[in-house]
């Protein structure tokens with residue numbers, strides 16, 4: 001299996017141009033209109049049984065909730081996420097009330113799709129996103145105290161990217177994806 005360092009060819013520029021920046025412009029704001037469109041994009045993601053098992057907690061610089069979120073960042077993410085114009089905590093509802101339909105099986109999958117929608121909408125607005133797990137999950141969970149059945153999954157920094165994509169973000173080839181990488185070795 002070889003990783004490809006090629007620039008993505010032929011796919012939509014919003015997808016080809018996306019990368020997770022390690023530097024954000026601290027002076028670039030995410031205004032209410034942009035924020036509304038990011039959530040609107042997430043809202044229209046597909047989900048199992050249209051269960052929409054997602055929720056977001058938001059903070060922008062200058063808002064009390066931003067300070068709250070900053071206090072839970074790991075040193076590795078604080079270096080760049082603190083300068084982003086918006087921090088998003090993503091939550092999923094893995095458990096459902098007694099029902100014959102078990103939506104919870106797909107809760108994380110559905111949340112991921114909603115976040116993917118958000119990242120593409122961000123690109124369309126000239127914003128970049130960096131999803132991350134480098135935060136104190138236990139501390140943040142204690143702080144936000146989500147309702148039973150809800151779980152924090154990740155965070156997303158959104159803002160104006162500074163600089164170019166880092167080296168080492170190559171991808172497995174498309175041929176590899178269809179070469180049954182999941183099958184047991186003969």
Ligand SMILES: Cc1cc2nc3c(=O)[nH]c(=O)nc-3n(C[C@H](O)[C@H](O)[C@H](O)COP(=O)(O)O)c2cc1C
Nearest residue numbers: 018019020021077130131132133134135154165169
């Ligand atoms: C669920 C998830 C968790 C991630 N956690 C981190 C993280 O803790 N720190 C970090 O620097 N990047 C994190 N990333 C970003 C990935 O490292 C990045 O998406 C990957 O290297 C591919 O690079 P690209 O997004 O620029 O294409 C995470 C991404 C996802 C989707």
